[in-house]
Amino acid sequence: MSDHLDAMRNFVQGMNQGSPQAVALKLETVSLDKTGAVLKVPYDEKLIGDPETGVIAGGVVTTLLDHACGQAVHTGLTEFKTIATLDLRIDYMRPAEPGKDIYAKAHCYKVTRSVAFVRAVAYDDDPDDPVAAAQAAFMLDSSSGRGFGANLKARKDRK
Amino acid sequence: MSDPTESVQDLLARIPYAQFLGMRIEVAGDEMTAILPFGQHIVGNPVLPAIHGGVLGAFMEMTALAQLLLTEGQARQPRVIDVSIEYLRSGRPLTTFARAEIKKVGRRIANVHVEAWQDRRAAPIAALRGHFLVTPTEPKG
Numbered sequence: 001m002s003d004h005l006d007a008m009r010n011f012v013q014g015m016n017q018g019s020p021q022a023v024a025l026k027l028e029t030v031s032l033d034k035t036g037a038v039l040k041v042p043y044d045e046k047l048i049g050d051p052e053t054g055v056i057a058g059g060v061v062t063t064l065l066d067h068a069c070g071q072a073v074h075t076g077l078t079e080f081k082t083i084a085t086l087d088l089r090i091d092y093m094r095p096a097e098p099g100k101d102i103y104a105k106a107h108c109y110k111v112t113r114s115v116a117f118v119r120a121v122a123y124d125d126d127p128d129d130p131v132a133a134a135q136a137a138f139m140l141d142s143s144s145g146r147g148f149g150a151n152l153k154a155r156k157d158r159k
Numbered sequence: 160m161s162d163p164t165e166s167v168q169d170l171l172a173r174i175p176y177a178q179f180l181g182m183r184i185e186v187a188g189d190e191m192t193a194i195l196p197f198g199q200h201i202v203g204n205p206v207l208p209a210i211h212g213g214v215l216g217a218f219m220e221m222t223a224l225a226q227l228l229l230t231e232g233q234a235r236q237p238r239v240i241d242v243s244i245e246y247l248r249s250g251r252p253l254t255t256f257a258r259a260e261i262k263k264v265g266r267r268i269a270n271v272h273v274e275a276w277q278d279r280r281a282a283p284i285a286a287l288r289g290h291f292l293v294t295p296t297e298p299k300g
Contacts, residue, residue: 020202021211048175057176059217066213085212089243
């Protein structure tokens, strides 16, 4: 299990550094253990959603939560599997405070053969005073034995 | 500023995050289409490559906000209360389009559905349903 977690710690670093959107948002994994993942997005003026208040756009929180939930899935598995987001539900409780970094804490609370279920909160200071909360479901082994990304290739029966 | 299309376009131009994504809107008659050109910076998975799921969610959220501003004339930006995002297909390195349908606008809450697609409208890549807190410019009589 700890070997898997060590491998996943390397994997998520690669995921953060190799994903252009994660780089553009400066997403960082603060911790990854069997309880889940904690990620951070630093406050940045280019991510403001409401120019009148300086509050970061809800969309940034959406991306942070999606990214954090995906990484938390790997902490709930015992071996690496490809994953794909099925659905993501987000409740926005309050605006993030302008100038503050936003964190997301995600926990994979159930894994079945095909699906992983994750909960997450986004917060600036205190996880008990969240900015937003998320609930997500992921398909496991999303390439299902085919090559990675096989689902992206055009299927003959579509055209 | 009296033209609603121009005022929404102006607002998007003033929202740093909309500029960061690179999105814009086009209006034909009473139909608004939001457009997200592909760019490296929105890629989530570089191996496939695929657009980040969070970006697709964010794009659809902004589409819903723009549609509310356009058709309802809000005193200020509507607040997002909750969204539920369905991922149907991977976002390939292509231009993504989205259209929003306002299902209901009450005194405080608007229900909006959004669908995003790439090369074929009939093959949507993601959908969003959301509730938004609205503040109409003037009370409806």
